[in-house]
Amino acid sequence: MFTGIVQGMAQVESCQADGRNMRLQIRFPQGIMLNQQLGASVAINGVCLTVAKMEADILTFDVIDTTLNLTNIGTLTPGTQVNFERAAKMGDEIGGHVMSGHIMxxxxxxxxxxxxxxxxxxxxxxxxxxxxxxxxxxxxxxxxxxxxxxxxxxxxxxxxxxxxxxxxxxxxxxxxxxxxxxxxxxxxxxxxxxxxxxxxxxxxxxxxx
Missing domain, CATH: 2.40.30.20 (Elongation Factor Tu (Ef-tu); domain 3)
Known part of the structure; x- marks a missing residue:
């Protein structure tokens, strides 16, 4: 679950094709992803993605072909800036509105x-x-x-x-x-x-x- 309150901008590090899917690496502002966990959810341009790998401030996500076709994730290139939000925790203030990260x-x-x-x-x-x-x-x-x-x-x-x-x-x-x-x-x-x-x-x- 997300709140729609974007926490900042991150930069696409690399986009590598993996069959019909894509492996997406994103560099986040220094320290913003401290205590993040593998398997956690992060919204990238509003798309709920799962953390597959972590290396300092660079997180890796696997994006399936359906998501690439339905969203603008498939148009990203290295250097592109994206909006991000970490998943909300129980008790967090909902400053926007409840969002699932499922793009229509x-x-x-x-x-x-x-x-x-x-x-x-x-x-x-x-x-x-x-x-x-x-x-x-x-x-x-x-x-x-x-x-x-x-x-x-x-x-x-x-x-x-x-x-x-x-x-x-x-x-x-x-x-x-x-x-x-x-x-x-x-x-x-x-x-x-x-x-x-x-x-x-x-x-x-x-x-x-």
Whole structure:
């Protein structure tokens, strides 16, 4: 389980193909992974990955082909910066919202707008294979590259978030440009509520537009 409060940025050290899978090495800020354990979970750009090897500040993860196809992990190259969060512990403050690290789809940066201290990112939500739009609401929660964010504006095929300077400092959002792919995770409670309502309405013969 994760909270969506990104703890900082790490750098991809290497990406090695392993059949259809990938062995991913990431260098973390000095000392941030002290007392980490093999088999522990770490969110990389919001994707829950398992620690397979540890060497000082470099951790190794094995990424299966399904994850590579579904997320932006497959696009990473050495030197790329990623968001990370260690798994939450019992009793930790949930400053964002509960996240599983299970990505639904990717969205594409459509527009980057900065006016003084105001920073806005607009994402196209237009994957025909995975319709995430029915789970997205104005002022609702969304997980983007592992960060718990609030949707500040929404259209038929896009969402927009507004970022404060502290979020830009701690995450890779300030590095994004138009066309970049970003991982999207839907809030589990929202997903369960929407699916339940749709199922009940269908049973009653009510079809939503």
């Amino acid at each position: 789809t990717t969205v594409t940066v459509r527009q980057v707008e900065q006016v003084k201290e105001s920073y806005h990112l607009r994402f196209a939500v237009d994957n025909p294979e995975v319709d995430a739009r029915r789970y997205l609401f104005d002022k609702g929660y969304v997980g983007l590259n592992g960060a718990s964010l609030t949707i500040s504006d929404i259209g038929d095929d896009w969402i927009e978030v507004s970022l404060i300077p502290e979020t830009l400092r701690l995450t890779t959002f300030g590095l994004l440009k138009e066309g970049d792919k970003v991982n999207l995770e839907i809030d589990a409670h929202t997903q369960a509520t929407v699916d339940t309502v749709e199922r009940v309405l269908k049973q009653r013969g009510i079809v939503l537009p």
